[in-house]
Amino acid sequence: MxxxxxxxxxxxxxxxxxxxxxxxxxxxxxxxxxxxxxxxxxxxxxxxxxxxxxxxxxxxxxxxxxxxxxxxxxxxxxxxxxxxxxxxxxxxxxxxxxxxxxxxxxxxxxxxxxxxxxxxxxxxxxxxxxxxxxxxxxxxxxxxxxxxxxxxxxxxxxxxxxxxxxxxxxxxxxxxxxxxxxxxxxxxxxxxxxxxxxxxxxxxxxxxxxxxxxxxxxxxxKGILELQPIPFDLSKVQSTPLFVDSRPSAAMIKTVATFRATCPAKGDIISPGQCVYYCPSCKVQFHEGCIRQYLAYNRGCPICKKPIRI
Incomplete structure (x- = not known):
């Protein structure tokens, strides 16, 4: 070695x-x-x-x-x-x-x-x-x-x-x-x-x-460490101007989580068996409520920025 x-x-x-x-x-x-x-x-x-x-x-x-x-x-x-x-x-x-x-x-x-x-x-x-x-x-x-x-x-x-x-x-x-x-x-x-x-x-x-x-x-x-959310502030999306983009948007894919991950919106844990949506481009998963709230005021994925929709 x-x-x-x-x-x-x-x-x-x-x-x-x-x-x-x-x-x-x-x-x-x-x-x-x-x-x-x-x-x-x-x-x-x-x-x-x-x-x-x-x-x-x-x-x-x-x-x-x-x-x-x-x-x-x-x-x-x-x-x-x-x-x-x-x-x-x-x-x-x-x-x-x-x-x-x-x-x-x-x-x-x-x-x-x-x-x-x-x-x-x-x-x-x-x-x-x-x-x-x-x-x-x-x-x-x-x-x-x-x-x-x-x-x-x-x-x-x-x-x-x-x-x-x-x-x-x-x-x-x-x-x-x-x-x-x-x-x-x-x-x-x-x-x-x-x-x-x-x-x-x-x-x-x-x-x-x-x-x-x-x-x-x-x-x-085990609760020894806390998961760190990917930084974007969901609480501020309502003050963000509506994102205008002429590019065609890709449909997010609804699925059931098979492994533990972090929802980037709030840092909450996504547990296996939960219903989630993931971006077809960057594959990042989101809780349904979080991504619906975000997409009400934004058109791009909060991570890769490519246009998406539910």
């Missing part, structure tokens, strides 16, 4: 994030693996955690996030422990071969093994920038792929694809990073290994920020 490159990434991230994320308030357990070593990435950030071998006997009570390194061959009793942990608001992060050894067994009907890929690099492309886990992730950095990494088959009705391949050794549009809810908790799974993403500062930053975003989302759900 490029320890120095990861330290440099964490130095940048710590300028963006609350110090409370690194204070030990979020309890993390790392399940060791012989192929991936996410604990090294946490160590480079100074994030505290406990670790156990694959065939552990420890209770998972009291932990907020569990990271299962590849290969994730935990045995039946620990698979059941992991399943119950997630059901009770736990967050799980898993990598590569844990897809078949753990995820398929603990969370059937979500994601599954779909063959292997060759060693090399893929271009990582974020396709769901509105998800809390992908906040501030942009560009198309390299994603290092270990030989024999497991491709991910997705049940699109239950799983959110966060990032896909934009070329390289992984077929274009194949999922690289995915997430889904299970019970009251959430699972994040990625192809290949966290500690491999260290060829350069540009390549270590996305994986480090991804881990940090998961910590931040858990801190928000």
């Amino acid at each position: 490029g320890y120095r490159e990861y330290q440099q990434s964490w130095d940048q991230i710590k300028q963006m994030k609350s110090p409370r994320l690194f204070s030990g308030d979020i309890k993390i357990l790392v399940v060791e693996g012989c192929f991936d070593h996410a604990e090294q990435v946490l160590e480079s950030a100074g994030i505290s955690f406990d670790s156990v071998p694959e065939h552990f006997s420890r209770s998972l009570e009291g932990y907020d996030i569990i990271i299962v390194n590849c290969p994730g061959n935990l045995g039946d009793s620990n698979i059941k422990k992991i399943q119950k942990f997630v059901e009770k608001e736990g967050f799980l992060i898993s990598t590569d071969w844990a897809l078949q050894y753990l995820i398929e067994k603990a969370f059937p009907g979500t994601i599954a093994y779909n063959g292997t890929v060759s060693e090399g690099r893929a271009k990582l492309k974020i396709v769901n920038s509105n998800h809390p886990f992908t906040k501030s992730l942009e560009g198309t950095p390299n994603w290092e792929i270990d030989g024999g990494s497991f491709r991910i088959k997705v049940n699109s009705r239950r799983v959110d694809v966060l990032a896909i391949s934009d070329g390289g050794v992984v077929k274009k549009k194949d999922p690289l990073i995915v997430t889904f809810g299970w019970g009251s908790g959430r699972v994040l799974h990625m192809i290949s290994h966290v500690y491999l993403q260290s060829a350069s500062l540009r390549d270590t930053f996305p994986s480090a920020l991804l881990l940090c975003n998961v910590l931040e989302d858990k801190a928000v759900s």
Whole structure:
């Protein structure tokens, strides 16, 4: 692992994030693996955690996030422990071969093994920038792929694809990073290994920020941190002149939220299962009442400014 490159990434991230994320308030357990070593990435950030071998006997009570390194061959009793942990608001992060050894067994009907890929690099492309886990992730950095990494088959009705391949050794549009809810908790799974993403500062930053975003989302759900709204003041829209724009407007799309996010209007939490509208251009979600009030006096999306309508 490029320890120095990861330290440099964490130095940048710590300028963006609350110090409370690194204070030990979020309890993390790392399940060791012989192929991936996410604990090294946490160590480079100074994030505290406990670790156990694959065939552990420890209770998972009291932990907020569990990271299962590849290969994730935990045995039946620990698979059941992991399943119950997630059901009770736990967050799980898993990598590569844990897809078949753990995820398929603990969370059937979500994601599954779909063959292997060759060693090399893929271009990582974020396709769901509105998800809390992908906040501030942009560009198309390299994603290092270990030989024999497991491709991910997705049940699109239950799983959110966060990032896909934009070329390289992984077929274009194949999922690289995915997430889904299970019970009251959430699972994040990625192809290949966290500690491999260290060829350069540009390549270590996305994986480090991804881990940090998961910590931040858990801190928000526990009430340790507050979500920050995207700055626009809904209370002032009635004093704003009606926006006149001759460009054709795109219809906002009504849907049901599948993940926790923030309504940019007031900073209120959008919970899974709530009815929301999202902009077809920037994909940002809004509570129905908030966006209707805004569009009564404005024609453009408050985020991307493109003309929209309900």
